[in-house]
Amino acid sequence: MAEDFVNSYFTGPDENGRFGDFGGRFVSETLMPLILELEAQYEHAKTDDSFWAEMHHLWTHYVGRPSPLYHAERLTEMLGGAKIYLKRDELNHTGAHKINNVLGQIILARRMGKTRIIAETGAGQHGVATATVCAKFGLKCVVYMGAHDVERQAPNVFRMRLLGAEVIPVTSGRGTLKDAMNDALRDWVTNVADTFYCIGTVAGPHPYPAMVRDFQAIIGQETREQIMQAEGRLPDTIIAAIGGGSNAMGLFYPFLDDKDVAIIGVEAGGKGVNEKMEHCASLTGGRPGVLHGNRTYLLQDDDGQILEGFSISAGLDYPGIGPEHAWLHDIGRAQYVSITDVEALDAFQVCCAQEGIIPALEPSHALAHVLKIAPTLPKDHLLVMNMCGRGDKDIFTVAAALGMEMNNGA
Amino acid sequence: MTRIDATFDRLRAEGKKAFVSYVMAGDPDYETARDVVLGLPAAGVDIIELGVPFTDPMADGSTIQLAGQRALEAGMTLERTLNIVRELRAQDTTTPVVLMGYYNPIYNRGVDQFLIDAKEAGVDGLLVVDLPPEEDTELCIPAQKAGLNFIRLATPTTDNKRLPKVLQNTSGFVYYVSITGITGAASASAELVAPEVARIKSQTELPIIVGFGIKTPEAAQDIAAVADGAVVGSAIVERIARGDSVSDVLSYVADLAAGAHRA
Numbered sequence: 001m002a003e004d005f006v007n008s009y010f011t012g013p014d015e016n017g018r019f020g021d022f023g024g025r026f027v028s029e030t031l032m033p034l035i036l037e038l039e040a041q042y043e044h045a046k047t048d049d050s051f052w053a054e055m056h057h058l059w060t061h062y063v064g065r066p067s068p069l070y071h072a073e074r075l076t077e078m079l080g081g082a083k084i085y086l087k088r089d090e091l092n093h094t095g096a097h098k099i100n101n102v103l104g105q106i107i108l109a110r111r112m113g114k115t116r117i118i119a120e121t122g123a124g125q126h127g128v129a130t131a132t133v134c135a136k137f138g139l140k141c142v143v144y145m146g147a148h149d150v151e152r153q154a155p156n157v158f159r160m161r162l163l164g165a166e167v168i169p170v171t172s173g174r175g176t177l178k179d180a181m182n183d184a185l186r187d188w189v190t191n192v193a194d195t196f197y198c199i200g201t202v203a204g205p206h207p208y209p210a211m212v213r214d215f216q217a218i219i220g221q222e223t224r225e226q227i228m229q230a231e232g233r234l235p236d237t238i239i240a241a242i243g244g245g246s247n248a249m250g251l252f253y254p255f256l257d258d259k260d261v262a263i264i265g266v267e268a269g270g271k272g273v274n275e276k277m278e279h280c281a282s283l284t285g286g287r288p289g290v291l292h293g294n295r296t297y298l299l300q301d302d303d304g305q306i307l308e309g310f311s312i313s314a315g316l317d318y319p320g321i322g323p324e325h326a327w328l329h330d331i332g333r334a335q336y337v338s339i340t341d342v343e344a345l346d347a348f349q350v351c352c353a354q355e356g357i358i359p360a361l362e363p364s365h366a367l368a369h370v371l372k373i374a375p376t377l378p379k380d381h382l383l384v385m386n387m388c389g390r391g392d393k394d395i396f397t398v399a400a401a402l403g404m405e406m407n408n409g410a
Numbered sequence: 411m412t413r414i415d416a417t418f419d420r421l422r423a424e425g426k427k428a429f430v431s432y433v434m435a436g437d438p439d440y441e442t443a444r445d446v447v448l449g450l451p452a453a454g455v456d457i458i459e460l461g462v463p464f465t466d467p468m469a470d471g472s473t474i475q476l477a478g479q480r481a482l483e484a485g486m487t488l489e490r491t492l493n494i495v496r497e498l499r500a501q502d503t504t505t506p507v508v509l510m511g512y513y514n515p516i517y518n519r520g521v522d523q524f525l526i527d528a529k530e531a532g533v534d535g536l537l538v539v540d541l542p543p544e545e546d547t548e549l550c551i552p553a554q555k556a557g558l559n560f561i562r563l564a565t566p567t568t569d570n571k572r573l574p575k576v577l578q579n580t581s582g583f584v585y586y587v588s589i590t591g592i593t594g595a596a597s598a599s600a601e602l603v604a605p606e607v608a609r610i611k612s613q614t615e616l617p618i619i620v621g622f623g624i625k626t627p628e629a630a631q632d633i634a635a636v637a638d639g640a641v642v643g644s645a646i647v648e649r650i651a652r653g654d655s656v657s658d659v660l661s662y663v664a665d666l667a668a669g670a671h672r673a
Contacts, residue, residue: 016544026540027542029567029568030567032542032567182467182468186471190595292466303518304464305514305515306465
């Protein structure tokens, strides 16, 4: 399909929650009235100045926005090509971009009179952000987390518990992020009256993909202003890592109609995108299907059964991707590539050594692609990468992967 | 007229309520599931709901999730599910079969191809949990055109304003989910279900079958008494899970059917 047929990329989703053929509302009847009510409430809030005033107040005073747009000078010098900027969303309260969206959903939940918040989490960053905002507003918080992730992200589990959340390890299915989402949906179906489901990414039934995108778009909006201030023009390339795709959608969205800005999403290639499917690259290694309320690219077998992803990064370990990314992929507005665990680990270490920033494993994937392409680009090429999370949570995983002992400092 | 419509005509003529049973195709293996299905008509089952296994059954409780996992681990597929229906049809041409499951395996096969195959195998109706009326163009309308009934769930959250939309393209019967929750959870009492059935009946001529949480012949009787029939699923699947023999499972089903038929 040619890009020329699209006048604006800001028009999606349509009234049925579709981005092209992707998205939709594939949920059971019990949930349907709930998501219709949520859609109505969100449509109202979206144009309500007092809603956005409350958001901006909390973004400024609670989260610490705007996050800086930082010129990574040593990295730029080392790579000898494109001028590299990092959007520092890892400096947000709770250490990642996740809280941008959580604030929006919790303010909405309060307006809807909901008193109990449920969430799914993979790496734990969305769970921590949800537990944090619930603590701030005195709301009951229940977080579903795959039993395997509970084990590999122990510090975040403890954080959530300190913040007063109940963390429920999910053992159904294979005990991963997708199973955590299944169990959160089961909870919601059971507790329809008082419960709000705070989804952490740009996936799920309409209106979640659009709503989460709108709350994360603050990343791209700030980036536009900051790069104009620093360079007097828009960037040439913007890059972000993708699991479900919320930090990427947040950065990309305000730039979609700037056709000279190249957009690159980086998926988790795990052990490599091949027939063994030991990766989480839904776009580069999957095909369209229906899961968790939306049609999108999925990792699945010949019979339409969903496969488990594989990645060193728990935050990218999801067999699907937001439907808007699926659409941007199909129409060719954004390019999607994959990066392996090994490449991401290398980038992680480069970032620590060159910039004094310990990145999360998720943006380490985006950075690994920056390391690949920056040397091939001219020095006046402006490249912005979203540093969407900090790596404190990942130091145990990285130590194990690098064969280092943490307790003796070796 | 589909086998489902004919079955309700027969039941009305006999003055009886319907007993609908659910089992998961391929649980714990193809042969056992097939033997159970082949025995259901003689056990008094009026309509067979056959679960199509899926990795991510987001509206089901642990009993049916685990049944699906067992079936998938034993190599069950959509094609082999249709094979069970073909084997049933070789010996029974009147008992309706409704396939119950999730959309992705069907979408993955291709809706048009699936409808041809399902019709040919002898399937009478589809109940696809994650296809609400908002997505009717996906499968519901093509299925009706192909001569299959599309059975829909109505729930306590389906209010009177929404009910017409839910009923609009529903055929065969309406499956009323008596609680907000997942399969296998607690049951609603007949006193709570009765006014809900009346509410739906005021807007449709279709039979109303009630399910979720029914575990005993008495409960099947109580619920069937206030509706057009009762569905039992998880309680039967639990017997299969604990390793009951096919004949023990069928004798439990016969007790449940007798309960519903007493109503």
